[in-house]
Amino acid sequence: MTQRLLLPCLRGAIGTWVTYTCLMRLSDIKDLISFADDLHKNKNLSQLIQRQLKRERKKEIGDYLLNDEEAFFNSLVVAVYEGEPRWHQFDKIGNNTLGIEDFETPDYTLESMGYLSLSREEKIFALDGQHRLAGIQYALEKDEDIGRQQISVIFLAHFNDAAGLKRTRRLFTTLNKRAKPVNKDAIISLDEDDLCACVTRYLVEESSFFGGDRLKYQxxxxxxxxxxxNLTTIGNLYDLIKVVIKEGCGLSPREIDNYRGGEEEKGKFFNLVESIFSYMFSTIPCLAEFDNAESHASREQVIALYRNRENGGHFLYRPAGLKIxxxxxxxxxxxxxxxxxxxxCFRFIEKTQxxxxxLESDFLRDKVWDATQKTIMVIKAEVRKSIIMSLATFAIKK
Incomplete structure (x- = not known):
């Protein structure tokens, strides 16, 4: 029978979180803590989190642990679920303790000291300190002896249901936002306050036209x-949604990045954006072909027709084209x-379908598509504005 791992621990509370601050050996951290890859039912979204980890930071931190005698780390913050974590409280200070009258003993102190024991079957992932975790793994691959060193790790209870996932995702981005700018990958895959990120995840996980492997996860x-x-990338989808919500619905960047509407209001944006894309994919012929392709082979034929080197293909098979x-x-x-x-939106789609x-058309050749070099051009601001206004006025006049 595998012995439980006993960790010296302080229990505390802040906001709605109960925290367990433990002292852990680096070797146990390497064996028991993983990256935040359990925050989505769509694993492609979870993999975005790991892609943001920079290889050079992993080596830099690992070499720091290996070579600097004064190496020091801040606490890792981790979420734990499943398994059988247990809290073992001890309270050695009581009325018979010598000098008790010299101590101020707040109520919480007797409930805050003890041990946290783990069955080693728990699922534990880093919410803050992913680069430090990668550095620890790198260092231990080079020298197992440093595994005896200890750092503090703050454990938080995670509940693997919809509400728990949302709560933990929000904490992940909150912790990282306070430390440094969060990469677009992490915003898209985790941010519960960024409205466009929430809508993006909704479309990826719930809609048919961007589900499965129809989207490139970068x-x-x-x-x-x-x-x-793939028709486009998840980064482009996020940008497209931002166009709809910012330019169409009139929300400011601050309102989008830190959305404070309730779930019912957020659901209205989900439905609106899904409705617009659904109408696009059912009405515009080239997008309908992609959506209706019944196999990988037939989808590849559609994409080869609408995005290629010979004539460039169709504007809507380019990320910039979809955005414009x-x-x-x-x-x-x-x-x-x-x-x-x-x-x-429906009227515009009908009129412009x-x-x-x-790209070889008179409308776009030598503005967007270099017919001689057979390549997409850098679209100048005045060209972009001209195309936007031309399409809008065409739809009005038709």
């Missing part, structure tokens, strides 16, 4: 010619104030 907007599986199209849609909605936003947006 935060940048680049999709290469060799990619015949949605910006034009929002411009159309602003020019039609007598219509509600969702209806205006047959517009020639092939």
């Amino acid at each position: 935060a940048t907007n680049n999709v290469g010619y060799a990619d015949t599986k 199209y949605l910006q034009a849609m929002c411009k159309f909605a602003k020019l039609n104030k007598f219509m509600d936003f969702e209806s205006a 047959d517009v020639d947006l092939w």
Whole structure:
């Protein structure tokens, strides 16, 4: 039978969290603590968190542990669930303790000291200190002897249901936001206060047109010619949603980044964005072909037709093209104030579904597509504005 691991511990409380601050050996940290990859039912979203870990930081921190006699770490913050963690309280200071009259003994002190024991079957992942965890793993691969060193680790209880996942995701980004700017990968995959990130995750996990492997899980907007599986990237999807919510719905960047609406209001944005994309994929022929492809092979044929080196393909199969199209849609909605936003979006999609947006068309050649070099051009600001206004006015006049 595997022995339980006993950790010296202080129990405390802040906000709605009960904390257990333990002293752990680096070897136990390496064996028991993993990265935050259990925060989504969609594992591609979870993998985004690990991609933000920088290899050079891992080596830098590991070498620091190995070579600096004065090495020091702040506490790791970890979430724990499953297994069988137990709290063992001890209270040695009592009325018969010598000199008790010289002590001020707040109520919490007798409940705060003890041990936390682990069955070693728990699932534990780092919420704050992922680079430090990677550095510890790197250092122990080089020298197992440093595994006897100890640092403090703050344990938080995590509940693996919808409310618990949301609460832990919010804490992850809160901790990291306070320390340094959070990468776009982490914002998309974890941030519970960023409205566009919440909508992005909703579409990825609940919609058919961006579900499964139809999306490239990277935060940048680049999709290469060799990619015949994905329409666009999750980073571009996040940017598209921000266009709709910021330029269409009129929310400010601050309101988006730190959304304070309730779940019912947030659900309205989920439904609005899903409705717009659903109408796009059912109405615009080139997107409908992608959505209706019944196999990987047929989807690859669709993408090869609409994104290629020969003629460039179609504007909506380029991240920049999708963004400009949605910006034009929002411009159309602003020019039609007598219509509600969702209806205006539908009207714009109907009116522009047959517009020639092939990159070789007169409309886009030598503005977006270099027909001689066979490559996408850097789209200048005035060209972008011209395309947006042209599409919006075309929809109005048609």
